Amino acid sequence: MKSVEGSIKCADDAPKELLHKLHVEYLATYSSNPKHAMEKTISEYLRMSGAYWTLTGLRLLGAADRLDRSELLRFIGQCQTPAGGVAGSVGHDPHLLYTLSAVQICCMYDALDTLDVPRLVEYVAGLQRPDGSFQGDSWGEVDTRFSFCAIACLTLLNRLDAIDTAAAGEFVLSCHNWDGGFGSRPRSESHAGQMYCCLGALSLLGRLGELDADRTGWWLCERQLPAGGLNGRPEKLPDVCYSWWVLASLSILGRLHWIDEESVTRFILASQDGEDGGISDRPGDVCDPFHTLFGLAGLSLLGDRSLAPIDPVLCMPTETVRGRGVRPQVLT
Ligand code: FPP
Ligand code: ZN
Numbered sequence: 456m457k458s459v460e461g462s463i464k465c466a467d468d469a470p471k472e473l474l475h476k477l478h479v480e481y482l483a484t485y486s487s488n489p490k491h492a493m494e495k496t497i498s499e500y501l502r503m504s505g506a507y508w509t510l511t512g513l514r515l516l517g518a519a520d521r522l523d524r525s526e527l528l529r530f531i532g533q534c535q536t537p538a539g540g541v542a543g544s545v546g547h548d549p550h551l552l553y554t555l556s557a558v559q560i561c562c563m564y565d566a567l568d569t570l571d572v573p574r575l576v577e578y579v580a581g582l583q584r585p586d587g588s589f590q591g592d593s594w595g596e597v598d599t600r601f602s603f604c605a606i607a608c609l610t611l612l613n614r615l616d617a618i619d620t621a622a623a624g625e626f627v628l629s630c631h632n633w634d635g636g637f638g639s640r641p642r643s644e645s646h647a648g649q650m651y652c653c654l655g656a657l658s659l660l661g662r663l664g665e666l667d668a669d670r671t672g673w674w675l676c677e678r679q680l681p682a683g684g685l686n687g688r689p690e691k692l693p694d695v696c697y698s699w700w701v702l703a704s705l706s707i708l709g710r711l712h713w714i715d716e717e718s719v720t721r722f723i724l725a726s727q728d729g730e731d732g733g734i735s736d737r738p739g740d741v742c743d744p745f746h747t748l749f750g751l752a753g754l755s756l757l758g759d760r761s762l763a764p765i766d767p768v769l770c771m772p773t774e775t776v777r778g779r780g781v782r783p784q785v786l787t
Contacts, residue, residue, distance in 0.1 A: 463693050463737055464682050469725035473754065475516060475761060477732030478747060482512045483521035485744055494743065502544045503534055507556035508748040510563055514772050515751045515762045519563070528569045531557045535570055539578030540592070550592045551582060551604040558608045563775050572612055579605050580617040587622025588640075598639045599630050603652035607769055610659045610781055624660045627653050631666070635674035647678055647687040651700040654707045655768045658784045663707070668786055672710040675701050683718025684737065694736045695726045695746045698753030699770070706756055706767040709786035716757050723750045 485491055486509075498505060506527055513519045534542045534557065540549025541557040554575065561567045582589050582605065589601040602623060609615045629641045630653060636645020637653035654671075657663050678685040678701045684693025685701045698719055705711045725738040726746070733742025734750035752770055755762040766776040768783035776783070 463680070463684060465721055465725035465738055469738055470727045470729045471721070471724055473724065473759060473761060474727050474729065474732060477728070477730075478734070478751065479513065479516050479518040479521060479732075481728075481732030481742065482509050482516070482744060482747060483518065485509060500543045500547060501553070503531070503541060503553040503560075504543065504556040505744055506530070507559050508744045510560055511771060512744065512748040512751050514563060514775075515748075515755055515765060517763060524564055524566075527560065528564060528566050531560060531569050535575070538593075539571065539574030539576075541570070541575070548592060549578065551579065551589065551601045551608070552591065554579065555604040555608050558611050559769070559771055562611050562779060563771060565778075567612070572614075576609065576612060576614045576617050579608050583618050583623065585622075587619060587624070587626035589623070599627055599637060599649050599656070600639065600652045602627050603656045606656045606659045610783075611769070611779060613780070615659075620660055624657065624662045627656045627660075628662070628665060631671075635667070635670040635672075644688065645674060647675070647685070647697050647700040647704065650675065650704045654704050655783075658707050658768045661784050663784050663786055666708075668708045668710065672705060672708045672713055675705050675708070676710070676713040679714045679719065683715065683720075683722035685714070685719060692737065693722065695723055695734055695753070696736065696749040698723055699749035699756075702753050702756050703767040703770070707783075707785050711756070720754065720757055723753055726750060 510519060510522055513521055533545045536542055536549045538549055541554040542549045543553040561569050588597045589605045590597050591601040606623060609617060630637050632638060632645050634645055637649045638644050638646060639649050680686060680693045685697040686693050687697045705713060726735050728742045734747040735742045736746050751762060752765050755765040756767060764773040766773045769776050
């Protein structure tokens with residue numbers, strides 16, 4: 456079988472510096488740019504998370520003032536449903552994914568009064584199941600992504616007391632696999648996105664000490680491919696968003712230095728669009744705000760001082776997280 460590992464390379468003429476100004480323009484004008492009309496329509500269902508990716512990216516670039524704060528907060532107010540949860544768009548059903556994005560945006564804007572917080576807390580707590588897991592919405596899908604969303608929301612709102620934190624932690628630990636990775640449910644395949652969610656949840660619950668950090672870190676550092684990029688599972692292509700899921704996870708474990716920082720930096724920089732700004736999943740592909748945020752966030756973690764420092768657990772500016780009195784556990 457042909458391995459994918461060597462198949463993605465950075466071209467010699469690919470960007471080698473961070474295109475700061477182009478990314479500000481790309482993110483600030485993304486939703487009004489007629490070039491993106493089609494993507495906007497297709498991704499309407501996750502508009503709330505799109506707003507979080509855009510605002511956080513602009514915060515890292517020091518240009519959050521390029522977005523219309525009151526318009527965004529009005530949108531959030533319209534997306535909170537009578538059940539207390541927040542939908543991805545006006546008139547849609549609420550989900551934990553979008554509830555977390557809304558809470559993150561309100562924290563970044565210091566505007567939590569936009570939300571009915573007691574009802575939101577009740578919504579989140581009501582999605583916990585007797586085994587400690589969380590379903591994403593009233594339809595019942597269970598996934599460790601939703602454990603992270605619930606725990607992150609309640610941490611930012613200082614309301615972890617509303618759930619059974621002991622059971623929540625036990626469920627996440629039950630998704631830890633023999634190979635050192637974590638999956639979406641017990642015995643599910645290890646996946647770097649799930650790794651980030653599980654380590655993030657355990658960090659916020661102060662339970663990282665229960666892990667074998669070396670075995671977990673080893674699975675993560677094996678995600679780096681020869682061209683420098685990181686994949687999410689063995690035999691998958693490298694992808695810039697995994698620079699975040701993997702680097703943040705290694706950073707939480709205090710083992711960021713286990714990967715080759717120079718070559719992953721080169722891979723992220725080579726995935727920039729040198730004309731219109733934005734970052735794509737890998738060199739030469741079309742950019743989007745999701746990969747732009749996670750590329751920037753990865754570079755911030757790797758120490759790019761032209762970007763604001765990022766919190767590896769909550770993927771928000773460290774300043775915002777500290778400002779809320781939150782200090783996620785990280786290993787040293
Ligand atoms: C890969 O998804 C990514 C994940 C499974 C992690 C998603 C994390 C969250 C929803 C938590 C919220 C995140 C932040 C930053 C606050 P994929 O479906 O693209 O996986 P694939 O690459 O295998 O298709
Ligand atoms: Zn991706």
